[in-house]
Amino acid sequence: MTPPRWRLILNGKSAGNDEVREAVAALRDRGVALDxxxxxxxxxxxxxxxxxxxxxxxxxxxxxxxxxxSEVATTLAHRDEDAAALPSLGLLPLGTANDFATAxxxxxxxxxxxxxxxxxxxxxxxxxxxxxxxxxxxxxxLASGGFGxxxxxxxxxxxxxxxxxxxxLLTGIAKLGKIEPxxxxxxxxxxxxxxxxxxxxxxxxRQAGGGQGLCPDxxxxxxxxxxxxxxxxxxxxxxxxxxxxxQGQHAALERVAARAQLRWVEIESPQPLxxxxxxxxxxxxxxxxxxxPARVRMHLPPGxxxxxxxxxPPARPGxxxxxxxx
Numbered sequence: 001m002t003p004p005r006w007r008l009i010l011n012g013k014s015a016g017n018d019e020v021r022e023a024v025a026a027l028r029d030r031g032v033a034l035d036x037x038x039x040x041x042x043x044x045x046x047x048x049x050x051x052x053x054x055x056x057x058x059x060x061x062x063x064x065x066x067x068x069x070s071e072v073a074t075t076l077a078h079r080d081e082d083a084a085a086l087p088s089l090g091l092l093p094l095g096t097a098n099d100f101a102t103a104x105x106x107x108x109x110x111x112x113x114x115x116x117x118x119x120x121x122x123x124x125x126x127x128x129x130x131x132x133x134x135x136x137x138x139x140x141x142l143a144s145g146g147f148g149x150x151x152x153x154x155x156x157x158x159x160x161x162x163x164x165x166x167x168x169l170l171t172g173i174a175k176l177g178k179i180e181p182x183x184x185x186x187x188x189x190x191x192x193x194x195x196x197x198x199x200x201x202x203x204x205x206r207q208a209g210g211g212q213g214l215c216p217d218x219x220x221x222x223x224x225x226x227x228x229x230x231x232x233x234x235x236x237x238x239x240x241x242x243x244x245x246x247q248g249q250h251a252a253l254e255r256v257a258a259r260a261q262l263r264w265v266e267i268e269s270p271q272p273l274x275x276x277x278x279x280x281x282x283x284x285x286x287x288x289x290x291x292x293p294a295r296v297r298m299h300l301p302p303g304x305x306x307x308x309x310x311x312x313p314p315a316r317p318g319x320x321x322x323x324x325x326x
């Protein structure tokens with residue numbers, strides 16, 4: 001029997017991680033032909049994925065945070081082949097926040113994460129595709145704007161290294177008194193919102209920015225984007241709700257946010273708007289974001305909360321029944 005062939009694309013920041021080395025050795029001892037490639041500069045991940053496909057690799061593993069996952073998934077998504085003809089996708093969570101892994105309950109322990117990939121067959125998942133004037137962008141997890149994006153962009157790298165996801169929370173608390181609302185129009189099938197917002201989430205996954213649960217009901221295999229718009233708030237109520245949003249409290253969004261599940265959404269803003277796609281900032285006055293169903297196959301834990309219940313009826317696009325109207 002031919003042993004499985006894996007290619008681990010490892011973020012250069014984790015190249016010296018002894019736990020990763022031990023986990024790789026353990027999988028090799030179990031008969032997996034596992035090669036490692038380390039990313040050092042822009043474009044490395046794309047080159048390594050193309051090389052893996054040419055080599056007939058069965059599984060490509062993103063070793064890093066949400067940005068590394070998105071970079072590897074993006075390279076697979078760019079291919080002309082159907083998902084079934086491409087290597088499956090695994091995740092070894094090694095980032096600061098690991099938002100996708102946290103929501104998907106993928107273990108952060110390297111041995112357990114690689115064992116999960118070995119034991120669990122891949123399942124089709126959706127990807128988020130964003131069209132902007134500078135071209136196409138993809139993301140596996142979430143696009144965010146407003147408060148969450150500023151927190152992510154402004155969190156000090158040294159603080160992230162020292163405190164992990166807590167660094168995002170501390171930066172968020174520091175910014176609560178000076179949130180700048182952004183004017184925008186957000187619309188899709190049966191959904192229309194226009195006004196000033198402080199936080200925006202377009203989710204394939206559920207959280208970003210170190211635990212900001214902007215899209216708490218999102219699923220990665222339902223063919224839909226979860227859209228959350230948190231409007232401008234003021235006074236003590238605004239500060240309280242801002243804290244709840246930072247901590248990912250579902251109840252806060254139920255009270256104040258406009259929410260919808262859509263196959264696509266367009267965002268227009270009179271001022272340049274920054275969206276953060278799994279760590280990649282993209283700026284434009286206009287975006288169109290589509291959910292591309294079943295674009296890659298990914299190894300996920302049994303009972304993963306980001307997957308649909310097979311017994312549940314298919315989701316239908318439209319505005320949520322709660323949250324403020326536009």
